[in-house]
Amino acid sequence: MKPSRVRAAACPCGGRPAGASHEDCCGRYLDDVADTPAPDAEALMRSRYSAFARGDAAYLLETWHPSHRPATLELEPGTRWLGLEVIRHDVQDASHATVEFVARSRRGGGAAQRLHERSRFVRELVAGQWRWFYLDGDLL
Template sequence: MTVTETGPCPCGRVDLRGRPVPFARCCGPYLADFAHTPAPDAEHLMRSRYAAFVLEDAPYLLATWHPSRRPPEVGFEPGVKWLGLEVKQHRQVDATHAEVEFVARSRQAGRAQRLHERSRFVCEDGRWYYLDGDLK
């Protein structure tokens, strides 16, 4: 997928009028400058991680994975085309914990796939991290 600064963000966020939010005003700043531009909440982090999967941005995915659960590397399956993200629910558990339920759709070798997960996030030192999730 080709993503441009002015084109719609892969995460699918829309503005109040239902128009796609441009990548440069959505997930782009988080991916471009993780060190100085952390996602403000778990939903924004979830959306930016989806965009990172679309763009195959392994450094961002690893940086936003909590160190206690972070894998040594992130692999991308060849030929996967990401089709869309639907955030079903964002729940703030307490000041430093949140959950995001989402469905991510993709296609590989002509076969549709659907990933439905309830992800858990933690905020440490003002920065949100992905912990883990339960597949539905």
């Protein structure tokens, strides 16, 4: 008898590389934000999408730049995240980047919604470690 193989759950962000498991993609950042920061702005944006999909408000706050971070974050219950498309990742310099994306979601039994945003990110040295932070974004 062959041993059964349990397939790892796909990453909510779609995977990097495509189809990667959550553990091999965004999970490493969400599970260890203190010691495993996202290596670039796109990886941070993808991990933030995964945090929304998993209801992880603490990760979202931790990766939001302190100058723009809200005091609290209430995630909308009943929101189901349906998919992410990264359109563009532009690096301005070693410490600034933008990511344009479309995220699809559905609230309760309502119609699907699209969030098309160009997000700004900044990289800073924190406690001896370089970290990317979400600053803000423009809806497109």
